[in-house]
Amino acid sequence: MSDFTSNFWSVYVAAITLIGIVACLLLLWFSGKAKANTAGDNTTGHVWDGDLREMNNPLPRWWVGLFIITVVFALVYLALYPGLGTYPGLLGWTSRGQYQTEVSKGNAEVAPLYARYSSMKPEDVAADAQGMAIGERLFMNNCAQCHGSDARGGNGFPNLTDSDWLYGGTPDKIIETITHGRIGNMPPMAAAVGSADDVKNVAQYVLSLSGSPHDSLRAALGKPKFAVCAACHGADGKGNQAIGAPNLTDDIWLHGYGEKAIVAMINNGMTNQMPAQENRLTEPQIHVLASYVWGLSNKPSPVSR
Known part of the structure; x- marks a missing residue:
């Protein structure tokens, strides 16, 4: 994990970028200086298809010029913008800043539209x-x-x-x-409820609160164990909006219905975030x-x- 919190990778990428640009310039320079062995007719001696010969002509000046312009553009860009690791660039531009600028501009444009509704209930x-x-x-x-x-x-x-x-x-x-x-948190409660059978009994009792199909005998056994759940859901199971504890009596199931889903919730808990x-x-x-x-x-x- 330390690899992602240190500046090693930013330095590594910056170094690779600069080495690549320098290597391109060196390649261009050496290719211009290198001399191929040529025959008297300015060919390299390579022949294809009987009469297709390779000439030893220099690169077109316009091509070399475009190549140099591209390299210069890359260097200027890296100086002005944050393209070299943590270097911020001379212009101080950031994608976050650009985003905030565009959002602020958009909000300013639509502000009159929303102004009408701000004073309304x-x-x-x-x-x-x-x-x-x-x-x-x-x-x-x-x-x-x-x-x-x-x-x-x-x-x-x-x-x-x-x-x-x-x-x-x-x-x-x-x-x-x-x-x-909102951050809703249902902690794992199996240890507080008791055994695996106790957890199933509580699940059956929870089902009974909403009038859902349930095992009445298990529900009766689970009712006393429900006391550990009452701290959040209330003794009557109607929940507590102050802490976001769901109402268990309305037959509305946010994380699944039935004994299996309730047992999983008791055993594992759940954290939800809005x-x-x-x-x-x-x-x-x-x-x-x-x-x-x-x-x-x-x-x-x-x-x-």
């Missing part, structure tokens, strides 16, 4: 047809990769169209989630996006303006 934005159309494009570009184009999520990715929220579904909570992201968007989206954009997400599960009547 999320509920009003969600009722605005144009606002929802803008929110949909933001969602497709930034959220659909995980939650799906229909926002119904998938295994490990929450469905945003229902009323089940891990951290709360108010507009303010949605804005908070989008802005700062990345923060505050460095990618502006506050007005997050406001519109949160309004769109809120509207997915609240369905206000659209109003055209």
Whole structure:
């Protein structure tokens, strides 16, 4: 791992780059100085197909000129831009800086579009047809990769169209989630629960909480063991939005349904991350996006303006 934290590779690549350029110049110089053994008619003596002879003519000057220009361009480029290891270049250009400049320019161009919605309540934005159309494009570009184009999520990715929220579904909570992201952590609990049979019994009890098909005898045995889970999910299994603990009574399964999936969760735990968007989206954009997400599960009547 130390190979990737030291500057060895940057120095190695820089050295190879410079050696390659110098080698090209030396090759050009030696090829111009070298003299081939020629006959009296300026041929090298090589003959193909009976009468096709190799002449000993110098390289065209335009070709040599282009070659030199290419080498000079490479050297100038490496002096101006960061092409030699950690050397920043005389212009101080970086891809990150270029990206930030383009993003800032783009945000400035669309700022008037979002200014209208910044002063509106999320509920009003969600009722605005144009606002929802803008929110949909933001969602497709930034959220659909995980939650799906229909926002119904998938295994490990929450469905945003229902009323089940891990951290709360108010507009303010949605804005908070989008802005700062979330890290959900279910620690492995098998050791605290007990034996493998105890884990299966707890899984059956969890299934019983939502009225799912279950083994009632095992569920009864698992109920006392559920006490170690109640610290997060609550004694009634209804979860805790303050820490993102899921409601186990609503028959909505984020990481899979059935005894096998629940046993795996108890044994192995799970860590999920919703990345923060505050460095990618502006506050007005997050406001519109949160309004769109809120509207997915609240369905206000659209109003055209």
